[in-house]
Amino acid sequence: xxxxxxxxxxxxxxxxxxxxxxxxxxxxxxxxxxxxxxxxxxxxxxxxxxxxxxxxxxxxxxxxxxxxxxxxxxxxxxxxxxxxxxxxxxxxxxxxxxxxxxxxxxxxxxxxxxxxxxxxxxxxxxxxxxxxxxxxxxxxxxxxxxxxxxxxxxxxxxxxxxxxxxxxxxxxxxxxxxxxxxxxxxxxxxxxxxxxxxxxxxxxxxxxxxxxxxxxxxxxxxxxxxxxxxxxxxxxxxxxxxxxxxxxxxxxxxxxxxxxxxxxxxxxxxxxxxxxxxxxxxxxxxxxxxxxxxxxxxxxxxxxxxxxxxxxxxxxxxxxxxxxxxxxxxxxxxxxxxxxxxxxxxxxxxxxxx
Numbered sequence: 001x002x003x004x005x006x007x008x009x010x011x012x013x014x015x016x017x018x019x020x021x022x023x024x025x026x027x028x029x030x031x032x033x034x035x036x037x038x039x040x041x042x043x044x045x046x047x048x049x050x051x052x053x054x055x056x057x058x059x060x061x062x063x064x065x066x067x068x069x070x071x072x073x074x075x076x077x078x079x080x081x082x083x084x085x086x087x088x089x090x091x092x093x094x095x096x097x098x099x100x101x102x103x104x105x106x107x108x109x110x111x112x113x114x115x116x117x118x119x120x121x122x123x124x125x126x127x128x129x130x131x132x133x134x135x136x137x138x139x140x141x142x143x144x145x146x147x148x149x150x151x152x153x154x155x156x157x158x159x160x161x162x163x164x165x166x167x168x169x170x171x172x173x174x175x176x177x178x179x180x181x182x183x184x185x186x187x188x189x190x191x192x193x194x195x196x197x198x199x200x201x202x203x204x205x206x207x208x209x210x211x212x213x214x215x216x217x218x219x220x221x222x223x224x225x226x227x228x229x230x231x232x233x234x235x236x237x238x239x240x241x242x243x244x245x246x247x248x249x250x251x252x253x254x255x256x257x258x259x260x261x262x263x264x265x266x267x268x269x270x271x272x273x274x275x276x277x278x279x280x281x282x283x284x285x286x287x288x289x290x291x292x293x294x295x296x297x298x299x300x301x302x303x304x305x306x307x308x309x310x311x312x313x314x315x316x317x318x319x320x321x322x323x324x325x326x327x328x329x330x331x332x333x334x335x336x337x338x339x340x341x342x343x344x345x346x347x348x349x350x351x352x353x354x
Contacts, residue, residue: 051275053086053267055111056094056103058215062239064169064297065259066090068290069113072261075282084275086111096214098195104264105160111263117196119260125155127334128346130198132254132327133320135350138170141256142291143353144346151345162265164280165287169233169294171253175246176229180313183207183322192218192230198330202254205326218242233257234301235294243305250313254323261287 055073059065066088073086094100094109097118103109105122116129128134135141145166156163180186187207193199195212203210211227221227222245230242231252237243261283268276302312315323335343 048083049272051084051271053084053110054089055086055113056089056100056109057113058092058097058100059090059114060239061090063235064167064290064294065113067293068167068259068261068286071289072282072286075285076278079278079282080275084278092216104262107264107266109264110267111261113259113261116258116260117194117199120196120198123155123159123161125152125338125342127198127338128342129258130196130255131331131334132202133324134346135256136354138168138256140350140353141168144349145258147349147352148346151342156262157265160265161262162268164261164263164283167259167261167287167290167294169235169257169259170298172231172233172255172257174229174231174250174252175237175242175248176250177247178228179248179311180250181315182319183326189228192221192227198334201333202327202330205329206323219245222246234298238301238304243308243310246310248311248313249305251315252323253320259290
């Protein structure tokens, strides 16, 4: 029996050796000629490089800010044949606006979609977008921003960011429990603002009591009476259900709520040229798409607020002119901070876009 087992082991070993030799056998009597066609075929069959990116935001998913990011991510994946993917983190999962921007700057996050206001802390030149009443209407604003993008791109680069596009959520409006039809009606109201010194200065100029507050605290602040009012685009007022604590939506239209798509320049520069082109194309197409989406959602947002019982108040042109006049001091402050060139370039872009 032992001899029989030994025989089986020997035969199995020989079988494995012969199989290995047979599998590895190639005809090498003459070296294979390397032709350009063969070289190209080999190159084409090589697997393409794959990249995975992160994109974060402090905004909830039912906003144009999120939809802008989602469209960008979808286009990147589609145009790259799935070789580039973008993972989105919404609702402040990776931090608030400031923390996310810092992470992009440091290269820990690749992209972010967010409003320009919190970016002023990193890019002082962006204060030009905080000049109240600088844009007469949304279509003019969009044309002006496209013209102005190359002008402001250097400021982003100097701060460690790359700007890919400017979308928007329309104008920021005031919500309150006191009906406002004149500038005097704003006086004394405690209104929540973002942590932006120019926004604070503007509302002080109108006689209000501006109170910077983290966005996550706004609903409770309105509910408990810590603040009387707040200001945001329709999108945000509805997505955060702030209208549930307010009776009036006042169309102050004081500042355009610009949504930027920015990224880490080092990460972008590390990509092959054809992948950079995909990022650029996806960003440009997503920007146009997001603007159209913002327009399409306006009537729905208004209907939601009105159905709940809120009154939408349009201010007379004379009142809007008075508000703009009171903002002159803010314009002066911004001009002194960022310089005449950036301010005048934006004003020229607005003039050319009318």
